[in-house]
Amino acid sequence: xxxxxxxxxxxxxxxxxxxxxxxxxxxxxxxxxxxxxxxxxxxxxxxxxxxxxxxxxxxxxxxxxxxxxxxxxxxxxxxxxxxxxxxxxxxxxxxxxxxxxxxxxxxxxxxxxxxxxxxxxxxxxxxxxxxxxxxxxxxxxxxxxxxxxxxxxxxxxxxxxxxxxxxxxxxxxxxxxxxxxxxxxxxxxxxxxxxxxxxxxxxxxxxxxxxxxxxxxxxxxxxxxxxxxxxxxxxxxxxxxxxxxxxxxxxxxxxxxxxxxxxxxxxxxxxxxxxxxxxxxxxxxxxxxxxxxxxxxxxxxxxxxxxxxxxxxxxxxxxxxxxxxxxx
Amino acid sequence: xxxxxxxxxxxxxxxxxxxxxxxxxxxxxxxxxxxxxxxxxxxxxxxxxxxxxxxxxxxxxxxxxxxxxxxxxxxxxxxxxxxxxxxxxxxxxxxxxxxxxxxxxxxxxxxxxxxxxxxxxxxxxxxxxxxxxxxxxxxxxxxxxxxxxxxxxxxxxxxxxxxxxxxxxxxxxxxxxxxxxxxxxxxxxxxxxxxxxxxxxxxxxxxxxxxxxxxxxxxxxxxxxxxxxxxxxxxxxxxxxxxxxxxxxxxxxxxxxxxxxxxxxxxxxxxxxxxxxxxxxxxxxxxxxxxxxxxxxxxxxxxxxxxxxxxxxxxxxxxxxxxxxxxxxxxxxxxxxxxxxxxxxxxxxxxxxxxxxxxxxxxxxxxxxxxxxxxxxxxxxxxxxxxxxxxxxxxxxxxxxxxxxxxxxxxxxxxxxxxxxxxxxxxx
Numbered sequence: 001x002x003x004x005x006x007x008x009x010x011x012x013x014x015x016x017x018x019x020x021x022x023x024x025x026x027x028x029x030x031x032x033x034x035x036x037x038x039x040x041x042x043x044x045x046x047x048x049x050x051x052x053x054x055x056x057x058x059x060x061x062x063x064x065x066x067x068x069x070x071x072x073x074x075x076x077x078x079x080x081x082x083x084x085x086x087x088x089x090x091x092x093x094x095x096x097x098x099x100x101x102x103x104x105x106x107x108x109x110x111x112x113x114x115x116x117x118x119x120x121x122x123x124x125x126x127x128x129x130x131x132x133x134x135x136x137x138x139x140x141x142x143x144x145x146x147x148x149x150x151x152x153x154x155x156x157x158x159x160x161x162x163x164x165x166x167x168x169x170x171x172x173x174x175x176x177x178x179x180x181x182x183x184x185x186x187x188x189x190x191x192x193x194x195x196x197x198x199x200x201x202x203x204x205x206x207x208x209x210x211x212x213x214x215x216x217x218x219x220x221x222x223x224x225x226x227x228x229x230x231x232x233x234x235x236x237x238x239x240x241x242x243x244x245x246x247x248x249x250x251x252x253x254x255x256x257x258x259x260x261x262x263x264x265x266x267x268x269x270x271x272x273x274x275x276x277x278x279x280x281x282x283x284x285x286x287x288x289x290x291x292x293x294x295x296x297x298x299x300x301x302x303x304x305x306x307x308x309x310x311x312x313x314x315x316x317x318x319x320x321x322x323x324x325x326x327x328x
Numbered sequence: 329x330x331x332x333x334x335x336x337x338x339x340x341x342x343x344x345x346x347x348x349x350x351x352x353x354x355x356x357x358x359x360x361x362x363x364x365x366x367x368x369x370x371x372x373x374x375x376x377x378x379x380x381x382x383x384x385x386x387x388x389x390x391x392x393x394x395x396x397x398x399x400x401x402x403x404x405x406x407x408x409x410x411x412x413x414x415x416x417x418x419x420x421x422x423x424x425x426x427x428x429x430x431x432x433x434x435x436x437x438x439x440x441x442x443x444x445x446x447x448x449x450x451x452x453x454x455x456x457x458x459x460x461x462x463x464x465x466x467x468x469x470x471x472x473x474x475x476x477x478x479x480x481x482x483x484x485x486x487x488x489x490x491x492x493x494x495x496x497x498x499x500x501x502x503x504x505x506x507x508x509x510x511x512x513x514x515x516x517x518x519x520x521x522x523x524x525x526x527x528x529x530x531x532x533x534x535x536x537x538x539x540x541x542x543x544x545x546x547x548x549x550x551x552x553x554x555x556x557x558x559x560x561x562x563x564x565x566x567x568x569x570x571x572x573x574x575x576x577x578x579x580x581x582x583x584x585x586x587x588x589x590x591x592x593x594x595x596x597x598x599x600x601x602x603x604x605x606x607x608x609x610x611x612x613x614x615x616x617x618x619x620x621x622x623x624x625x626x627x628x629x630x631x632x633x634x635x636x637x638x639x640x641x642x643x644x645x646x647x648x649x650x651x652x653x654x655x656x657x658x659x660x661x662x663x664x665x666x667x668x669x670x671x672x673x674x675x676x677x678x679x680x681x682x683x684x685x686x687x688x689x690x691x692x693x694x695x696x697x698x699x700x701x702x703x704x705x706x707x708x709x710x711x712x713x714x715x716x717x718x719x720x721x722x723x724x725x726x727x728x729x730x731x732x733x734x735x736x737x738x739x740x741x742x743x744x745x746x747x748x749x750x751x752x753x754x755x756x
Contacts, residue, residue, distance in 0.1 A: 011537065077631070141586065142590060144592060151594075152567065170540060244564055248363075248586075253533060257534070297501075297527045301529040
């Protein structure tokens with residue numbers, strides 16, 4: 001019985017860690033939605049693209065090598081260098097900023113004052129474009145991501161809990177790093193959003209495009225800023241998930257894990273994304289632990305959505321979302 | 329105006345005419361996009377490149393050129409069915425769906441249309457019974473063979489006694505992943521091992537709950553029926569819980585380079601089943617280099633050549649092209665029809681002499697397809713990953729599945745299918 005309880009606690013702790021990873025993806029959605037009212041369908045693909053770009057730079061891969069070889073009849077694949085991890089991260093981040101500028105120049109600037117659904121549709125198009133573009137640029141084979149992050153179980157936690165309870169808890173060291181990074185991100189983004197000039201401008205733009213323009217806020221600049229930050233968050237999420245599974249197309253599907261987190265935490269709250277992620281992470285793990293054996297297991301995919309739907313019934317704006325007030 | 333009409337007429341003619349009525353038309357339901365593309369690409373490349381080799385080196389088969397037309401399914405069952413519908417009218421000789429889900433959907437359609445399906449090493453497993461499944465072939469081995477081969481390997485490691493051992497099956501929660509369960513349960517009754525089932529939902533990016541459970545259960549062996557990202561995440565998680573990799577055995581779809589590379593050194597010693605041997609040290613692969621790769625005619629960019637899944641694609645193409653030869657010989661024509669192709673598949677005999685003649689000595693097992701047996705002999709191998717050398721090596725001799733158990737299982741499952749679909753048995 002005690003062992004069962006301890007195992008339950010271990011499952012819950014790992015659920016919290018997984019929840020942090022879900023929250024990392026959800027954060028990117030929240031940032032863009034908060035600042036521009038756009039639900040960015042491409043956020044998952046941005047995580048994939050960012051991770052592909054990071055590995056590509058690090059391994060000295062020649063972008064569009066397949067295309068170049070097919071057109072010119074050459075046989076080039078690599079520059080022959082292997083960049084340090086930090087430099088590769090910085091270069092990948094610069095690429096995400098460049099992507100933000102391009103998205104603004106070629107897509108968003110034509111959609112100012114359009115209905116949110118139009119912007120949403122545009123991000124669907126962007127997602128499909130980025131999927132193909134990333135494949136063409138870096139290839140679709142599975143890539144190993146190695147930037148020196150710790151992997152494997154934490155021995156100290158295992159031995160500490162074994163000494164304490166006679167049961168060694170398993171906690172992945174990568175998950176601990178992800179939790180620390182997520183905490184730093186949330187604090188930084190919250191402070192940035194609440195107290196910086198640009199942060200206040202972001203919120204003004206989110207409330208009303210035209211009103212923000214009338215007081216001299218450059219909508220286009222704000223969009224570049226917010227998509228760049230979302231690109232940065234996507235890069236962090238891509239690194240954390242990519243370190244577990246390798247960088248491959250499936251990374252883009254992690255967006256599916258972020259949707260219930262957003263429904264639960266609210267689309268406009270940074271702390272909401274974190275709390276939502278934690279609730280989903282713990283909830284799905286405990287549900288699978290308690291009821292999985294009875295109903296055949298593999299409950300994680302649907303349970304998150306059922307939980308989110310329950311929240312929608314009682315609190316449509318999510319736990320931390322802004323209350324919807326429509327005046328007629 | 330006249331010019332416009334002419335262009336329009338040409339376009340209509342182009343779209344309406346069958347793609348290649350005089351050629352041997354072999355559609356390939358590919359998935360070069362989507363979450364399973366890292367597996368789909370090398371198989372498609374190997375399949376296409378072998379066909380190109382025969383065209384370039386031999387002028388096709390019996391003087392008829394082979395035309396491979398890829399249709400992208402993204403491993404999506406609905407798209408797979410659409411691809412079938414879009415290509416079957418072009419004179420398709422045989423389909424290789426490379427997906428158990430698509431195969432399940434195509435079995436009744438293709439049977440009604442008289443077009444054979446070759447589901448090499450995947451489901452539907454019961455289709456090995458040719459008396460019920462007239463147009464489906466899953467030689468040289470199927471999932472129930474795979475389950476038995478894996479258990480036989482574990483028996484070999486334990487001097488034939490696995491009573492009381494705990495074996496976990498981690499499986500993709502789909503028609504594919506569920507295929508080995510019944511066989512493993514039957515074998516558990518026979519050998520008195522304890523079987524534990526752990527499903528993983530698509531795509532398998534997050535498996536923490538499953539591996540915590542496995543860690544707690546402390547199994548002796550883990551078997552895996554996974555595909556795509558599920559494989560690499562599972563291998564990573566197994567390493568996390570410090571499970572001995574040499575006791576972790578995947579099916580042949582869980583044993584490619586893409587599955588083990590993300591876990592780097594920690595995947596060292598991981599095992600998987602194989603239905604053919606590995607590598608490029610075969611005379612035919614020298615020809616492949618000369619006539620296809622160096623000539624710039626490869627289907628991909630050449631970086632998959634020699635990988636496990638590329639060679640499986642080559643092997644699949646080899647079996648299909650040999651069946652085409654059999655069909656041409658049986659019917660005395662080179663321009664064969666799908667029904668003739670079915671006959672060719674049903675009378676295919678692969679011997680070591682033939683494999684040597686084709687430039688692939690000791691590459692795959694010898695077997696004979698018959699009217700009753702569309703599944704082959706059920707022979708497989710075990711391969712093991714060497715992380716230091718970054719290569720897979722075959723570590724076992726050919727392992728035979730337990731035919732007396734599996735044949736009964738196939739007979740029961742196909743009888744149920746026949747009754748359900750009111751099918752008259754053949755070959756009687």
